[in-house]
Amino acid sequence: MDLLSCGKVTVFPQPKAGTSIFTRNSRLNLHSGLSSLHSLKLSSGKYKLQLKSRVPSKKLQHPYALAARQDYPQNADLPRQYSKREKKPFPIPIVELRRAARARAKNRSGQPRRPVPPPKRGLLVKNLIPVAYDVLNARITLINNLKKLWKVVPVHACVFCNEIHVGPVGHRFKSCKGPDSAFRKGLHEWTNAALEDILLQVEAYHLFDRLGKRIRHDERFSIPRIPAVTELCIQAGVEIPEFPTKRRRKPIIRIGRKEFIDADESDLPEPDPPVPLKPILTEIPDSEIVAPSNEEETVLLAEETLQVWEKMRGGARRLMMMYPVRVCGYCPEVHVGPSGHKAQNCGAFKHQQRNGQHGWQAAVLDDLIPPRYVWHVPDVNGPPLRREFKSFYGQAPAVVEICVQAGAAVPEQYKPTMRLDVGIPTSIREAEMVV
Template sequence: MACGSINSQFGAVVLWHGKGQSISSNLELSKCKPQLRLSSLDSLRQYCSPFTLQFKFKVPSQNFVRSVVIKCDHPQNADFPRYYSKKEKKPFPVPIVELRRAARKRFKDSRGQPKKPLPPPKIGLLVKSLIPLAYTVYNARITLINNLRKLLKVVPVQACKWCNEIHVGPVGHPFKSCRGSSASVRNGVHEWTKAVVDDIIVPVEAYHLYDRLQKRITHAERFSIPRIPAVVELCIQGGVDLPEYPTKRRRKPIIRISKSEFVDADESELPDPDPEDPSPPLLTEIPDTEIIPPSTAEETVALAEETLKAWEEMRGGANKLMKMYQVRVCGYCPEVHVGPSGHKAQVCGAHKHQQRNGQHGWQTAVLDDLIPPRYVWHVPDVSVPLSRELRTFYGQAPAVVEICVQAGAAVPEQYKPTMRLDIGIPKNAREAEMAV
């Protein structure tokens, strides 16, 4: 009798025949699949590029063994981002021990050496080489929002009514993972509604600073200072000029009096600035009433490819800006502050905020704090709904990537490991039990 197994760890499907079976040098998958009920071979053939087969024949005593190994050329089964509960503090990007060790080494190496000049952001100047990048990130964000509004007209996206989980597909997934209000009463079942752009791109806001080096915002000033998207604030501090959000631009470095005190240099003697090249044009968001969805499949694919490109430009450019312009995040809540030090507004309501008098626990932010990639379940086939029993076989991807993939765009290489494209998905729970 024929038997089979799916090795999900190594991305291989192995078939073998027992005693008394005849061996044929030409193994046809179409003949093996009905016997072994391994419908996952079709999905492997679809997603694995190139799709290769390796045949191994062994003739032990009294038994004939025949195996087929299917290999893929990209990594697989990467771990999903860890979910942190509200009672946990975010880990530091670099452990405290490593920071202290690096500080001691810098102090030891700087003995007897002249002081190194501070980078432009710390002396109040712009990094001129990063100004075009700031405009690129700003326009990429606007392009991403406009394109997502168009794609939502042709790609259905579901959002839970009670929690922040979303799902890309005509119907929501059946997994009982709701953590919203009265989730225990509903046994963790989601209630799905139509999603909007804010469900896909998490709105992370920050205070707009007229002067990046100004004194820290106090608790009494929390309502008098406007709040704007954190990515936009990062672009403004990187060199983007927006008339509605003025900011101070210095032409000479500041004069540092102490660690926390400085005065501006006298710029009255400087000549008039030379006329610079015109700044790149700034895009604007298209209202929902003026959104025109793509009419053909070719337009949808082209729009999805453009959306993926804008997503990568925004994240990649913001990551480069964050290496020069510091961004802070609270270790207990999602609050983000673009600046050298966080504000003093006592509005943190996370776990044990009473012990901190409502103040945030600021630490260095990473890219996912500024632009959170809201992960969703990857749907291999839109016509086949996800099964609760086969949850371990499904992968995940950021919502923007999943929307573009379902719209016809090619899967980016960096997202293939978590999407588990090389894992064969069984038809039912009985077939899943045969997987090793």
């Protein structure tokens, strides 16, 4: 295998004494250079090849080492699926958080206090307001594009469980865990999927004042619930008349750890009525959806869908770094705000011991926008997936798989889990010979 063709080739300066190097004019013996396992080192997606030089270079005074870089590993496992009896781990372990807090306290001694971020003072981050509008419009564009691609790329959903499959024919894997799966021997019963099966609707309570009192249990039905991404964009500065929110023009005044009062804004001029910074797109009704007319239009639509998918996820990641989002460690409940609500509606494992209260912790991007992983079909026009070759197939988010089957190029960050470099056996005997 040509190692130089698997990634970027980078020239590094002269290494330390005792390492093997070679020069530009050296004659290389690949068999002798690769005789040791230490010649090929794999660490964090980087392949480094070190070979010995027999003839010193006359043109270069400093020899250089040649390394083959690869930004993403060839194959990678999917994120771990935690059972319903397991609590999700913290994004950052508690030990690391305490160690970082002690280090900050040690370095802060004798130093002036850092300014409090604007969201904790009740203000907006002005440079993130356009990002919030872009995320909201990207979400609406993604929904409209998926409705169009849905008419070209078939998507199947199991009647008994929550698994979906993208492709002309549903797979025959015995992985169904729904009701009466033992009588069906774990086989799925496929039907047409809906948009909610592809994009999981994660909802959250809409807060009129994100710094106000926490939602009580008896208020859980009087407060509207909207998509969590939309609520994050509203708190970041998006103006939607249907969901008003309180905007402060002066920072709050803290009178205690959890108590504050609003600053006097009587000396300020009357605020102008809120006007959207950018026009907000609207979802196209299902009756007005028109499928792409030709293959070229389908490919362009798939490429645009991938772009808005990455734009929505990238923008939401930036917003979450400034506006906190909470998730329950036992169930998928998400709350956008500095602290979770008090509604006792958690029905996860051992919720009786917690009186139905949620175990709030910091959320990650996959909690806010869950990627629905599906099996990757190597050849849409080829034979369907076989259960005997299940270990050779890869997976990708449903949005990415739909766009790839529609003709879009595979993004680099999803290639490791899709296992594009793994050869599919042609027979069961050939598969059994793989070590």
